[in-house]
Amino acid sequence: MLNRRNFLSSAVTSSLAIGAGLAWRGNLWAQLESLPAQLPDRSLFDQNEDAYWREMRKQFLIPADEIYLNNGTVGSSPAPVLRAVFQGYETGEKMNQADPEDYPIWGYAAWNEFRDPLAGFVGCNRDEIALLRNATEANNYIANGIDMKPGDEVLMSDQEHPGGEHPWNLKAKRYGIVIKKFNLPKPLINPAQVLEVVQAYITSRTRVLFFSHITTVTGVVLPAKELCSLARSKGIISAVDGAHVPGMMRLNVREIGCDMYSSSPHKWLQAPKGSGFLYVRDEMIDRLWSTIATEGWDEPQLRAERFQRIGSSNVPALWGLRASIQLANDIGMDRIEHRQRALCDYILTAMVKRRAISWTSPDPKLRCAIATVNVPPIVRMDLENWLWKEKKIRIRGGDPNKLRLSTPYYLSKDDIDRFLDAFDEYKKSKA
Ligand SMILES: Cc1ncc(COP(=O)(O)O)c(C=O)c1O
Incomplete structure (x- = not known):
């Protein structure tokens, strides 16, 4: 097993010796080290679902003040996944497997x-x-x-x-x-x-x-x-x-x-x-x-x-x-799907209230965790850039006015409210 503490300290030492170029490596390990070693207990879900998902959010490297609504393009691999990748490298790259045939x-x-x-x-x-x-x-x-x-x-x-x-x-x-x-x-x-x-x-x-x-x-x-x-x-x-x-x-x-x-x-x-x-x-x-x-x-x-x-x-x-x-099995796919659907319904309803033109099906069976709405005359790329530069919110869209909003389980309703407030602010500034 990889001893991350040893690795971390040696990485920090060598990065000091070799220069700033290696410093980020120690930093990534340090970040992974700082994330909770265990997933939140399943019983927390029964007591307080929102608290459970808040804890789960801590497994991701996405900075706490960033809101990532573009999981539909690429997700962000959380700590257990990253640790496994590094273990794969550690196990493989030593070239000392029992069987000498590589x-x-x-x-x-x-x-x-x-x-x-x-x-x-x-x-x-x-x-x-x-x-x-x-x-x-x-x-x-x-x-x-x-x-x-x-x-x-x-x-x-x-x-x-x-x-x-x-x-x-x-x-x-x-x-x-x-x-x-x-x-x-x-x-x-x-x-x-x-x-x-x-x-x-x-x-x-x-x-x-x-x-x-x-x-x-x-x-x-x-x-x-x-x-x-x-x-x-x-x-x-x-x-x-x-x-x-x-x-x-x-x-x-x-x-x-x-x-x-x-x-x-x-x-x-x-x-x-x-x-x-x-x-x-x-x-x-x-x-x-x-x-x-x-x-x-x-x-x-x-x-x-x-x-x-x-x-x-x-x-x-x-x-x-x-x-x-x-x-996903540890969390439970049913819980994940339920959460993602609920967040999607929440953002969709809020955007429709704001008179966005929905391309998302009104039939719950025909939608899941991606809401797509059009917000003319707002130009989606202008909004996309503004949200990222000014508010640390990432969305994706399609020209000219389409927003595609992805709602993975690690978001909270507060995150979505922050997006909605930012959207309102932008819209008002363009009125
Ligand atoms: C329906 C669909 N198919 C294929 C792709 C391509 O995915 P990848 O770049 O991982 O091959 C995407 C990416 O967004 C997609 O939405």
Whole structure:
């Protein structure tokens, strides 16, 4: 085990000796040292939920006076995750493992010690999971790996992220497949609206239905199970971009019934950046080509492991991924989801009261922890910059007037009130 106190003191000493360049290292360890070593007791949740979440907030390096409403882009890895990453480095970098063959350690491994907890968390078998770097990479595996002829169609929504859409654009340009896009109403009022429009777009050439489970544009939670069932009934492959889902809400890929599912747990699960995954339903694995080929690419018995054979890799990120799953399980995914939904409802209601135009679904089943509102004539980038420079509040938006507000569990209602006060102040100054 890493002895952080020793490390800290030696790091401080050496940083004094070597110069200011190394000082920050000691500082990061010192910061981690200063965070509570234990998570708040679960019983605190029953006594005082807000106090429990306030304690949990202390696990994050985000400064206490900063309000981070952009978890939808990237999360912030909390102390247990960072500690695990460092332990991964400490364990690996000594190069003194019992087995002198380094490859199974840094690549070409089943990594079941990481796939098992992830498979349990998302509801599938380890053999259906490939550990990749993020949803973009996983989406590329999907688009590159499915056999399609010129003229074959992929159907997707008009709210796909570039990391979901462009792999198909590349395939269209290179191989002549056809991309068809269906429009999602803003806001989506009920599941029937999307099911009807998808149904209407399906043709005899449709081979793949690709959509975000939660879209980047509006944060709408699409009825993934129903959409996948529709695709299956027509013999169409269903591929779901779930970048936002693990850690935002409970996920069970089997219940959804999709053929493939990609994700970026660095967002809502607060896993390290560079730890993503691709799920491929067992019956589909043999139909998917690998994108990166090295030893193992053509060995079907490896199942989805063959998609994670990418050469040497950043294994400590996987240590962090495992710790982030452990953390979510320790807190309880139901509690996390409940908290995130409540905060989202709170900020949405407050913004609608301020006459913001909501693109967030009025149906609670079709929204979770991302609220998207438009606030014309306020220019979102001006507001974004002002909030950060003047108030230490980070948001994200879309041009010209859209604000995308993410509500992870570690925020409090006070944080949201501070954002709302700042928003009011800015609005008044522009009146
Ligand atoms: C729906 C969706 N898919 C894919 C991505 C890309 O994520 P990453 O950069 O982690 O690959 C995002 C990022 O915001 C997203 O919202």
